[in-house]
Amino acid sequence: MTSVKIDGVSKQFQGGTVALQDIDLEIEQGEFISFIGPSGCGKSTLLRIVGDLIEPTAGSVTVNGKSARQARRDHDYGIVFQDAVLYDWRTVSKNIALPLELAGWDRERRAKRVAEMLELVELHGFGEHYPWQLSGGMQQRVSIARALSFDPALLLMDEPFGALDEMTRERLNAELLRIWDASGSTVVFVTHSIAEAVFLSTRVVVMSARPGRVSRVIPIELPQPRTAATREDPRFFELATEVREALHMGGSIEEKVVA
Amino acid sequence: MTVAMTKRAREWFPALVVLVAGIAIWEGVVKGLDIQRFLLPAPSTIWTSFSDNQGQLWHEGWFTFQEALGGFAIGCTAGAVFAVIVARWTLLGTAFLPYAIAANAIPIIAFAPITNAWFDPLTKTSKMVIAAVLCFFPVFVNVVRGLRSVKPSQIELMRSYDAGEFTVFRLVRVPTALPYLFTALRVASVLAMIGAIVGEYYGGSLDALGANIQQDAALFQFEKAWAEIVIACLFGIGFYLAVVLCERVVMRWQPPVEMVGA
Numbered sequence: 001m002t003s004v005k006i007d008g009v010s011k012q013f014q015g016g017t018v019a020l021q022d023i024d025l026e027i028e029q030g031e032f033i034s035f036i037g038p039s040g041c042g043k044s045t046l047l048r049i050v051g052d053l054i055e056p057t058a059g060s061v062t063v064n065g066k067s068a069r070q071a072r073r074d075h076d077y078g079i080v081f082q083d084a085v086l087y088d089w090r091t092v093s094k095n096i097a098l099p100l101e102l103a104g105w106d107r108e109r110r111a112k113r114v115a116e117m118l119e120l121v122e123l124h125g126f127g128e129h130y131p132w133q134l135s136g137g138m139q140q141r142v143s144i145a146r147a148l149s150f151d152p153a154l155l156l157m158d159e160p161f162g163a164l165d166e167m168t169r170e171r172l173n174a175e176l177l178r179i180w181d182a183s184g185s186t187v188v189f190v191t192h193s194i195a196e197a198v199f200l201s202t203r204v205v206v207m208s209a210r211p212g213r214v215s216r217v218i219p220i221e222l223p224q225p226r227t228a229a230t231r232e233d234p235r236f237f238e239l240a241t242e243v244r245e246a247l248h249m250g251g252s253i254e255e256k257v258v259a
Numbered sequence: 260m261t262v263a264m265t266k267r268a269r270e271w272f273p274a275l276v277v278l279v280a281g282i283a284i285w286e287g288v289v290k291g292l293d294i295q296r297f298l299l300p301a302p303s304t305i306w307t308s309f310s311d312n313q314g315q316l317w318h319e320g321w322f323t324f325q326e327a328l329g330g331f332a333i334g335c336t337a338g339a340v341f342a343v344i345v346a347r348w349t350l351l352g353t354a355f356l357p358y359a360i361a362a363n364a365i366p367i368i369a370f371a372p373i374t375n376a377w378f379d380p381l382t383k384t385s386k387m388v389i390a391a392v393l394c395f396f397p398v399f400v401n402v403v404r405g406l407r408s409v410k411p412s413q414i415e416l417m418r419s420y421d422a423g424e425f426t427v428f429r430l431v432r433v434p435t436a437l438p439y440l441f442t443a444l445r446v447a448s449v450l451a452m453i454g455a456i457v458g459e460y461y462g463g464s465l466d467a468l469g470a471n472i473q474q475d476a477a478l479f480q481f482e483k484a485w486a487e488i489v490i491a492c493l494f495g496i497g498f499y500l501a502v503v504l505c506e507r508v509v510m511r512w513q514p515p516v517e518m519v520g521a
Contacts (some may be wrong), residue, residue, distance in 0.1 A: 210407075
């Protein structure tokens with residue numbers, strides 16, 4: 001089943017900057033897709049268009065067979081940003097329960113769900129803490145728990161681990177894969193890191209800048225589940241090199257083709 | 260004594276030493292240099308006057324405090340309500356905000372004699388009005404700022420949940436604005452006392468603190484005037500601390516701040 005269908009999407013910002021040009025992409029249910037590319041290639045913009053937080057200038061997006069707008073209204077996706085975006089005045093539990101509150105779940109059902117989510121992101125016992133009492137990595141885990149609390153079929157992540165140190169990032173990568181495996185959701189993940197993209201994804205979408213385009217889609221055929229050993233697999237290095245070359249060639253590939 | 264209490268006592272100790280030493284030096288200088296009592300009475304004479312007139316002093320203080328509190332309630336409520344309106348309708352904001360910010364920078368207290376002319380100076384109303392006007396502007400300006408200082412990502416997240424404008428207001432804008440509101444309320448509590456007392460200098464009921472300070476000074480009863488100033492300070496500090504206490508109770512989510520130096 002198709003989870004996300006991006007059909008001829010272009011985005012031109014006020015002032016004329018073309019952020020995205022003619023993007024076509026189909027994402028199957030259960031896939032883990034990464035968008036990678038230089039700054040200004042529009043990868044975050046594309047993610048926001050999928051989430052109906054930005055409107056495309058041309059083209060359309062379908063999520064679970066409906067328009068992106070309808071999908072947003074139906075709470076079909078959860079989103080995680082680079083900054084954890086926790087509400088300082090809410091405890092960890094109440095932050096996780098926020099989407100459930102807005103969806104009208106009753107108190108008992110919310111409490112039960114929050115307890116499950118705290119277990120899932122290994123924050124058991126931190127429910128009554130306030131965000132300032134947590135480290136950056138823990139805050140981001142709360143943010144992931146919140147995005148998954150209402151069991152969305154699609155998880156959108158905009159450089160969620162970009163602000164964290166390397167060790168925390170690797171640990172959260174592994175944790176994210178475990179959660180992805182358990183939930184069966186589709187994940188669309190924006191990143192700057194080649195290693196992260198290759199380690200996590202089933203396919204890596206390499207983008208180029210000015211205007212933002214998809215320059216290559218690279219399937220990552222590494223065995224599942226991915227573990228620490230995956231990072232040392234020779235195949236991992238080959239794929240990382242392939243992504244790196246695709247990134248560096250960027251737009252020049254097309255010029256060669258035209259010539 | 261618990262560890263926490265010992266720690267707290269140690270934090271407060273230097274401040275306490277300064278207070279005691281300050282009073283002692285004051286007493287010594289006044290007695291030693293034989294300073295005239297209309298210039299500066301000694302703390303001991305102020306204390307004598309204070310205990311002799313206690314009943315009357317507390318009555319005057321309470322009277323003035325009621326004016327300040329009334330003005331505070333009216334001014335702060337109006338300030339917050341207007342702030343919500345202005346933050347919601349941006350056009351109104353661009354029209355009114357520059358004047359509000361300008362008004363925040365002018366000495367509104369200069370209008371005190373005028374409000375006495377507009378309202379009966381012997382009633383509490385005339386003082387409440389000046390106190391209310393003083394409180395209005397800082398609350399208005401700060402709350403507008405608070406309501407607008409929401410992080411865009413926090414709004415974006417609410418949009419992803421398809422939350423309406425009112426929900427965003429209730430769940431995001433109001434809590435974001437609370438620290439700004441309380442900063443303004445602290446300032447307003449001080450301004451309200453100033454407004455009430457200065458208003459009374461320009462004529463007020465003889466139950467009022469300001470009218471008595473003014474009269475006692477004119478009649479060379481300086482010890483009593485000073486005792487009345489002490490009462491004004493006590494009510495002022497009490498008012499301020501009450502606001503701080505409310506702040507702590509309402510915003511329990513904030514990290515604890517050190518009392519000394521806060």
